[in-house]
Amino acid sequence: MTPPMTLSASYEHCRLLNARHGRSYYLATLLLPAWKRRHVHALYGFARYADEIVDAFDMDGDRDKALDALTQRLGSALAGDPVDDPVLPAFTHTVRSFGVDHGDIEAFLRSMRADLTVDRYATYDDLLGYMEGSAAVIGTMMLPVLEPLPGAHGTAREPARQLGLAFQLTNFLRDVAEDLARGRVYLPLADLDRFGVTVADLRAPRAAPAVRELVAFEARRAEDHYRRALEGIGMLVPSSRPCIRAAHELYGGILTEIKTAGYDVLAGRARVPYRRRLAVFARHLTAASAAARAERRVPAVTP
Template sequence: MDPNQYCADKARQSGSSFTGSFRFLPPDKRRAMTALYAFCREVDDVVDECSEAEVARTTLNWWRGEVAAIYGGIPQHPVCQALAPVVQQFNLPQEHLLEIIDGMEMDLDQPRYADFKSLQLYCYRVASVVGQLSAEIFGYRDRETLKYAHDLGIAFQLTNIIRDVGEDARRNRIYLPMDEMQQFGVTADDILNARETDNFRKLMSYQIERARRYYRQAFDHLPAVDRKAQRAGLLMAAVYQAVLDEVERSGCHVLRERVSLGPLYKVWLVIQAWWRN
């Protein structure tokens, strides 16, 4: 199969809100973002789909070898074959792709986070790094845009964490900082057994406000000169912020159900954001 077609199929099968914004990009940047997204999905699937940690770890090490081959060899996997010309065209650092794999590997070793500082490293690796790679593909003139990409990545990952608390708990993972859970009187047992108490809702409101703060910080960092080039990220942000709003409207009902937006509503949000930006 053609490597770019493989990546397009992988992105389409994910059903992610991210991919909808790619259609607004020029063809070369659309292919680049699709290949980057497919890479992230592949390494994330290793951790989510392997039942044995050591098998997952071995597979992630294989992916590290594939990343090395992108920059100085002949990669075997179609995703890495699609990425090879992308990293040259957009000057994407090898260490950033390796950081993404390191972030995925954290899920094998760390199902809990003591505080937000420790969670930040995870968010940086699995999301901020992706944001900065995306910023390179979209293009920028002011390096302040990389700070925007960093904070927007954190905001996206915090939104995912908030939306997926129940889904993650069913994998025995809790990404809510343990010290904040203690502060609000919520135990790991409450999360794992889907007890949506008033304390849990207060804890989630606190998490939602932090995510919104990161969105505000990101937008404040984005220079006007790069706003048009980074428009695809702003379209994604419109959808993800709407997810936060929906979680809040639902009463933070995320332990038993996954809050989601309808496809037509997401299209409407993207069109609105396009005209605003």
């Protein structure tokens, strides 16, 4: 029997998942103090791990069983039992270390399970219900790691939710064709009707004018979520702010690329050019380094 993965190896596995699948966000995490990065990677790694189960093309009915098995292993790991899993040792260590709300974890798993049976959302409110678990709670799970200022944890929660929603809606707009290949439509059906768009229109190699208008409408919703998230950055300790500012710019940059393409999300996947990503990183690096040094400075002790 293979021994359970060590904690260090589990954190490294999560880091690699983040580096491979969340390149923009991974770049932003490099602006965090080193001790915070591994915890952010653990939270990302768990979310990605579950997402890969529900998105797998080659598992069919086994996806439900695989998600059940993950949930069972998670329960055991949270109870302190060793588990044969590459992600859970790091994830549960982070959960215990920062008092991550178990209700947020449960909400996330409910949304992942919804992906096994729900492939359409009638209204934006319905979609928001799904995104509450798939995205908003990721923001609130990250919050204790990012460290709100004293007394700001309660007020910082809503901006953290909004940033998660903004990132998720941006992904939905970028990945319309990819999601449709999995049989899913994350653009609300009421909005498709409003602009005279059918699901068949989303299968075209290029976006028709009505599809572009629909995407522009949803992009404005995403921009509103980004605006509502901004106030939360100042509620974090200084060493976490450059990371979140960079992530805000990088994901917002995907929306900019979508606009530049005339809102045609069917002709190709919108990406922020590598040089621009590096420029965003470099712009925030000095502030990140200064804040990290300031936090490490030991205050003088009066005899």
